[in-house]
Amino acid sequence: MNILDILFPRRCVSCGKIGKYFCKNCRMKIRFTTHQICPVCEGWAIDGMTHPKCKTKYTIDGLTSFFHYDAVIKKGLKLLKYRFVSDLTEEFIDLISLSSLQSLLQQFSGQATTNNQSTMFIPIPLHPSRQKFRGFNQAEVLGIKLAKKLNISIRTDILKRVKKTIPQVEMQDREKRLKNMENVFLVNQLATNDQLPIVILFDDVFTTGATLRAAANALKRKGVKKVWGIVMAHG
Template sequence: MGRVMRGFGVISGPLGRFLYPPVCAGCGGAVTRAAALCAPCWSGLHFIERPYCEVLGSPFSFDLGRGFLSAEAIAEPPVFARLRAAVIYGDLAGRLVASLKYSDRTDLVPLMAGWMSRGGRELIAEAGVVVPVPLHPGRLFRRRFNQSAELARALAGHERLPFAPVSLRRIRSTRSQVGLGPQERLANVRGAFLVPPERADDIRGRRVLLVDDVFTTGATVSAAARALKRAGAAEVDVLVFARVAADAR
């Protein structure tokens, strides 16, 4: 361990910065520090700010007053209480998510989790435990890590909240949601999650902050929230890095 830490010190010190200069997390261009974005990439991110729907966190084009809900939240109230996202899913946000998920860019976790912490401040203030959306064990073995768990771990550590990475399990292997329609997505994840009886005390009576990387139609987090509520969660809020714009789904 000491040898590893000394090696890390070299890499993170002046010699390391000379040999491995920091690059933009979005485009790979030169930047002044690691885990940062260059100015053009920064301007390409659409951070979600108020006004937005108090339930689904979808941004409004003009201020309708605090507490106003979107037509979608009124017509189809979600299983979870509230959703917040740091950014709107677009080209750059998609590249960041893909780099973390498929290219082992875990160095992006502090950057992305920091933005999530800012976007989900009110949810974090009321959270009793942080739970990531789990991968099925087979997919976790192939991918080697769960990107949602790494984001949740960073959030919980920074905010000093209990972290329960194994309190929710994916008990059924499902197809990737990519390319599926809304109804297919719902059917794909129905009954896919379970809180094991031996982990129920982690959840019971607590307000759970459920963490995922991307919100598209809400099928996955809704199925996960149902399992958490069946296990006795007082309520479930959802915090994601990026959400697809309501008019793009």
């Protein structure tokens, strides 16, 4: 046990029990994703592949979500959003079973032309002013751990968030929502040795999906052929 665990003991994010961020009891309440959804219409989709009818040239190709965004997972992700707790990110990633990671990798190796090196892992960036305010990007801290486990290189130099947005859930009007997500992301010029057969976009939560779709759109307009989304949870 290290000194920090004595000074600031880990408490379960859900019930407060001392020991771990996810205690044994609360772990059992976690709902894993059994059916993946289409990242456009949110209906069930085989392996999370975007339905052909939901797809245009620049649409995200699919989505993998590990958990339902409720109860224990929701509390954990909310805590992580406002306080950077390194050990918590580790426990979070450890909740994901090895088998679901393996099937994910299999899915990608089937799609990639070469090996894992040709897959890029890009966490959804925050707007710089927001990141400065918070001190860290929760998608990035989780993404670093997950990418390492998947053995895929993480890139934070390609996708930039250049416009601040109003949370989509607060906007009812479809037209306004679309306008809100216009030109949010900028894709840096890709180096010529970046072949980019597949980009994996990673975010903590999928709510309306607008952010992931906008980021995928920006990447595809710059010539990326395949963009897949991975999220910890969908709500």
